[in-house]
Amino acid sequence: MVARIIVNKTDDLDGTSSDDVSTVSFGVDGVHYEIDLSTAHQEQLRAALAPFLPAARRVEWGAGGSYSTHDELMYRIRSWAQEQGVVLCGRGRVPNAVIEAFKAAHESCPDDITQRCDGLLEPPPKPE
Numbered sequence: 001m002v003a004r005i006i007v008n009k010t011d012d013l014d015g016t017s018s019d020d021v022s023t024v025s026f027g028v029d030g031v032h033y034e035i036d037l038s039t040a041h042q043e044q045l046r047a048a049l050a051p052f053l054p055a056a057r058r059v060e061w062g063a064g065g066s067y068s069t070h071d072e073l074m075y076r077i078r079s080w081a082q083e084q085g086v087v088l089c090g091r092g093r094v095p096n097a098v099i100e101a102f103k104a105a106h107e108s109c110p111d112d113i114t115q116r117c118d119g120l121l122e123p124p125p126k127p128e
Helices: 039-049 070-083 096-105 113-118
Strands: 022-028 031-037
Touching (some): 070 113
């Protein structure tokens, strides 16, 4: 048997599918967002933000602070995995192996990151 996996990249703004769709991250009022956009919509978003960027300060998300939300922690795990060369989908379940590796890499962090990661792990399948 052959299994084929088809990846359909869909723009979250208008629902169109295209190979040029990718995830864009941004933050407003302390909330971090991710949205999948086509190249054209990415350009529109960046153009809308462009007047504000020269006056803004660049910060690392989650640096030195706690992980206040599930979404923020998942973003940090996905970003870390990408930096390590691990390819993940922008949405959906993060494999336990990636969460465990992130957890191991952040064991020396002073916050509660390792305990928070435990809540993300999927239980092993039950034997039949």
